[in-house]
Amino acid sequence: MTAHPGPAARSGATRPQPVRMPRSQRRAQLLAAAQEVFVAQGYHAAAMDDIAERAGVSKPVLYQHFPGKLELYLALLDKHCDALVSRVREAMAATSDNKVRVAGAMQAYFDFVDGEGEAYRLVFESDLRNDPAVAERVERAERGCIEAVTETIMADTGVSRDRAELLAVALTGAAENAARFWLASARAVPKPDAIALVAALAWRGISNFPLADGRPDD
Missing domain, CATH: 1.10.10.60 (Homeodomain-like)
Incomplete structure (x- = not known):
């Protein structure tokens, strides 16, 4: 029996081979x-x-x-979780002006949710959050951001770790929620204005904690 060529063979078409890289x-x-x-x-x-x-x-x-698919997903999570933590750490290290640091922390979250290809959904809105490996990575990113802010607050104000960490959770939580709301509202407020508004609110609170040398942080 003679085999009949398939549609691709009859048309002379071949599947394109991926370019080597x-x-x-x-x-x-x-x-x-x-x-x-x-x-x-x-x-x-x-x-x-x-x-x-x-x-x-x-x-x-x-x-x-x-x-497998999970390994691919986890590789993406690692990439974007690390990027978010790096953004927050860079904001803390970029200046000694704490007012600018607060704005930088806010911008880190706004830039992240406004970044490439809605990657923030993989971190903040994953339908796999109950998977232990995914949950561990997301929690590690959250802890990394909180720790970066905690260390800065402790170094500048001299408050205890417990108090500094609570302040850091409030600051990063406000940044994340405000950034996600801003994006969901179709960027109704221009991004620089949105960052400035949320940063001003946060600064009014955190600036009440004096610096370690006793000077007010103004």
Whole structure:
């Protein structure tokens, strides 16, 4: 019996082969494709087939880099959680002016939610938050941001760690919630104005704590 060629063979079409690229570049490409799929569909509805197709590679190529969907998702979480913590730490280290630091912390969260490809959804709105590995990463990011602010408050005011940490939780919580509300409201307030408003509110409270040398922080 003679085998009949399939539609692709009859038309002379062949599946395009993925362009060869360094492993790190391929990994970045796959992560970008996965982010688009996860944000659009959520973790549970997303399929490795969808991600491979979005990246323009075969599933074997995808599995060479990530053994499964969860590992791919966790790699994205690591990337974006680390980015958020870095933004907050950089805001704390960028200046010794605490008023500017407060504004910088607010901006870190606003920039994060306003960043590339709605990546903030993977951290703040994941449909996989009950998974222990996901929960651990999100909690680690939250703790990293809180710790960065806590250390700064302790160094400048001399208050105890417990009190500094409570203030840091309030500050980062306000930043996250305000930034997410701002985005959900279709950026009704211009971003610089939104940051300035929330920073001014936070500063009115935290500036009441004197510096360690007894001077008011004005």
